[in-house]
Amino acid sequence: MNPQQKIKVGGILDFRDLCLIGVMSAPDKPGLVASIFQTLGEERLNAQFIVQSIDLNNESHVQFCVAMEDMERTLASLAPVAKTLEAQKITRTPSVAILSVFGPDFRERPGIAGVAFDALARAGVNILAVSTSISTVSSVIKDRDFDNAMDALHHAFAFP
Numbered sequence: 608m609n610p611q612q613k614i615k616v617g618g619i620l621d622f623r624d625l626c627l628i629g630v631m632s633a634p635d636k637p638g639l640v641a642s643i644f645q646t647l648g649e650e651r652l653n654a655q656f657i658v659q660s661i662d663l664n665n666e667s668h669v670q671f672c673v674a675m676e677d678m679e680r681t682l683a684s685l686a687p688v689a690k691t692l693e694a695q696k697i698t699r700t701p702s703v704a705i706l707s708v709f710g711p712d713f714r715e716r717p718g719i720a721g722v723a724f725d726a727l728a729r730a731g732v733n734i735l736a737v738s739t740s741i742s743t744v745s746s747v748i749k750d751r752d753f754d755n756a757m758d759a760l761h762h763a764f765a766f767p
Contacts, residue, residue, distance in 0.1 A: 613765035614722055617710035619757065620743070622655065626678040627703045627735055627747055628671055630685060632695035635667040642688050643669055650684045652677050656705050656745060658738045666695075670736050672747065675701060700735060704753045707745040708760060714741045726763035732756045 630643055640659055647654055654671040661667050673681045682697060689697050708723050710716075720737075723744050727734060732755055736747040748756050 613763065614716070614719055615710070615765045615767070616708050616719065618708075618766055619760055620705075620707040620709055621753070621757065622672075622705040622707075623750060623753065624675045625655070625672040625703050625705065625747075625750075626675050626681075627698075627700040628673060628678070628681055628685070629696075629698035629700075630667075630669045630689055630692065630694045631698055632662075632666045632668065633689070633692040635661050635665050639667055639692055640669060642692060643685065646684055646688045647673075647681065650680065652681050652684065656736070656738055656747060658736055670698075672703065672705060700749075702750040703735060703747050704750045704756075705745055705747055706753075706756055706760060707743045708764065709743045711742060713739075713744065720744045722763050723760060726759040727756055730755050730759035732759065 633639055644654060652673060654673055657671040659667060659669045678699060678701060685697055713719050732748055732752045734746045734748060738745045
């Protein structure tokens with residue numbers, strides 16, 4: 608891509624040494640997400656990158672990242688909650704990273720997510736989960752893909 612055609616962004620935030628946890632296929636109902644994150648808070652476990660979706664069967668899937676060092680404690684604290692919520696499975700994907708492209712007013716600037724996801728795809732990096740805000744586009748990836756993904760994003764965007 609021609610440097611003059613690149614979308615200008617503020618930079619890239621990165622977080623490594625994480626585990627992606629999922630509380631999967633729980634009947635969707637009020638309080639489900641609160642139960643999960645109140646439990647983690649009581650156990651002094653910090654969650655990052657929270658995303659929830661509801662599938663066509665009206666089942667909720669909640670995914671979030673915790674520090675790798677907190678993986679076992681997180682899984683142990685969630686086991687009774689998952690049972691109460693009737694979740695079919697708790698998943699874990701160890702050794703992940705989060706890459707977040709950031710900048711001001713992304714809601715006013717279309718195309719940033721598409722450019723980021725295309726850059727990662729072209730680099731052969733599989734995205735495990737996505738979250739966005741008005742100022743960030745974040746992707747969870749396998750940590751082994753970190754350097755390749757960071758390189759791809761640096762080539763795709765213009766930085767200050």
